[in-house]
Amino acid sequence: MSEQADMDYENEEACGANEPHVDCSDAFYTSQVFECREDVFRSDTNKGSRGRTTFVLIACERSDEYRCRKKEFIRRDTGTRKCGCPFKLRCKPVVGGEGWMVKLICGVHNHELVKSLVGHLYARRLTKAEKTLIADMKKFMVKPRNILLTLKEHNVNSCTTIKQIYNARSALCSSIRGSDLEMQHLMKLLEDSWSVVRNHLLKELAKFSEDYIKLFGGMERFEELRMSLLVDGLTKVTTDKWIDITNMGYVIASRYNVIVVSLSKQQSMTFFPLRSQPLANSSLHRIICISHVYDNHFVEVYLKERCPLPSVALLWSSNCHPQAKSWPNPYISRMQHTRAS
Incomplete structure (x- = not known):
């Protein structure tokens, strides 16, 4: 098998080097003997195509030709590397000894070499920790460009591109959806979302009951709010089970680590998380705005960037933890603008 490889690639002309080309032969002529096969791969970053254990061929990642998996399917709108x-x-x-040696078969590339690793398939691949971070940030609806900024703050040498972020988000959605079609998955989310949210809020109240009993002014009001979250999915939801945003705003903001803005004719206010320390970059904060309309209905409102915000909820400052005190700082001018108007 080894002799056959030498005969097939005896010279550069036989292995298909065409103009224009980049000759890298000088960089790969070496008499160095490597201790093991893995050391060979660590010394060279080219794509390896392994044969039998007698020898290994290392080829450029752009070698060979694109082969479509579906013979009848022809893609006309995309290219190939x-x-x-x-x-x-x-x-x-090495014959009669220990170690591995490298022989240059063809040192010519028939394409231009990249000047930067940014966007390269190998360099931009995500680590396990980065994939976990992307999944967590996606849950809080962080925009892809802000996810990319966060990754680069964690790793200044990161070569990840925005396209890789979108691909990772898409792969995550596909893994969650499983074999369901998108519409089937959406219908399941609509059915389950309210029960999931109520369950999350119940756990939040139970875990930090002392904080919320103090905030709500006693056990009686705390129990009223807790009972309002206990809903039987088979019965109608009566008015006493409606979420009171003036009180539950604190719970929602703290459970999901978001800023909750409540708008109504009677009273508008902004709720910040009670316990967490805010991110230094305020553009990564997630703001959810809920408006009370027609005196009987809540709708989500999408706010414009830098728009005015209502004042901080009355009980927040006296009940928040020390590490959370700085949450309102980036929004003081926006809240002052509301009071002035």
């Missing part, structure tokens, strides 16, 4: 690049190295065990 594959261009039949002839660059190849062969590494094999």
Whole structure:
């Protein structure tokens, strides 16, 4: 098998080097003997195509030609990275000794070499920790461009692009949806969402009951709010089970680590999380605005950037934890604008 490889790629012309080309032969001529096969791969970042254990061929990632999985399907709107690049190295065990040696078969690339690793398939791949971070930020509806900024703050050498963020978000959605169609998944979310939210808020009240008993002024009011979240899915939801946003705004903001803005004719206010320390970059904060309309209905409102905000909820300042005190700082001018108008 080793002899056959030498015969097939005896010279550069035989392995298909065409003009224009980039000759990298000088960089890969070496007499160095590597201790093991893994050391060969660590010394070279090209794509490896492994054969039998007698030797290993290392090819350019743009070698070979694109092969469509579906023969009858022809894609006309996209290109391919594959261009039949002839660059190849062969590494094999040293005869009569220990270690591996590398032989240059063809040192010519038939395409221009990239000047930067930004956008490169290998360099931009996400680590397990980065995928977890993207999943967490997606839950809080953080925009892709802000996710990318966060990743680069964590790793200044990151070569990840915005396209990779969108791909990761799409893969996450597909994994959650499973075999369901998008509409089937949406209908399940509509059925389950309210019960999930109420369950989350119940757990929040139970876990931090002492804080909320103090905030609501005693056990009686605390129990009223807790009971309002206990809803049997098989019965009608009466008015005593409606969420009181003037009180539950504190719970929602703290449970989901978001800023909740409540708008109504009677009283408008802004709720900040009670316990968490805010991110230094306020553009990563998530603001949810709920408006009370027609005296009987709540709707979500989408706010424009830098728009005025109502004042901080009355009980927030006296009940928030020390590390949460700085939440309102980036929004003081916007709240002052509301009071002035």
